[in-house]
Amino acid sequence: MDKQRILIVDDDENIAELISLYLIKECFSTEIAYNGRDALELVKSYDPDLILLDIMLPDIDGYDVCTEIRKTKLTPVIMLSAKGEVFDKVLGLKLGADDYMVKPFDSNELVARVKAVLRRTSAIAGKTAVAVETDRKGEYVEYDNLLVNITNYKVVFEGRTIDMPPKELELLYFLANRPNQVFTREQLLDKLWGYDFIGDSRTVDVHIKRLREKLNENHGWSITTVWGKGYKFEIG
DSSP states (O other), X not given: OOOOEEEEEOXXXXXXXXXXXXXXXXXXXXXXXXXXXXXXXXXXXXXXXXEEEESOOSSSOHHHHHHHHHTTOOOOEEEEESOOOHHHHHHHHHTTOSEEEESSOOHHHHHXXXXXXXXXXXXXXXXXXXXXXXXXXXXXXXXXXXXXXXTTTEEEETTEEEXXXXXXXXXXXXXXXSTTOOEEHHHHIIIIIOTTOOXXXXXXXXXXXXXXXXXXXXXXXXXXXXXXXXXXXXXX
């Protein structure tokens, strides 16, 4: 069985090495970063299962590092700090940290917290995996961080279920199921609302706007406006 990987981010070399020894003794694999920039690089290359993140770093503080990590990853984070104020704890948790420990801490407590957070996140990941497999039944399309199932009318985006009215979901599925094809507003109205729909083409514009608000497009796809023509689900 592969060892679980822990990234330790602390500019105090003695503390970082000591934490590493505690964790290696408990059969974890560890890497150390002494500043925020190196930490963000190691998050990509080392792909840790958990991050121990000190707040006071020489370049980017731990809060900013945590914020940057949360833009792309759900890796559990335990923040470490000499600050014990309630404000600091609350801020860390609001930014996406899973736990918070005040220095100095007992080595046994640190190891126990690490194991507890890993157990909790592993259980959640297991449930999510089962849910996603269920969502891959019936008719669906799937792209980077997006799954649209027209059979059970469900959209999963960045690991979360997105609430979406039926017509919005149908429009998203219709476009995503025909990538890089351009459709006029009139074609979309006819296909999705029916020829007897009483309304105008602005209905399509409103639905597209709502889809874009719910789905940030920082991925390998986008809902693109083709000026003078209509819309397409663009990939590649």
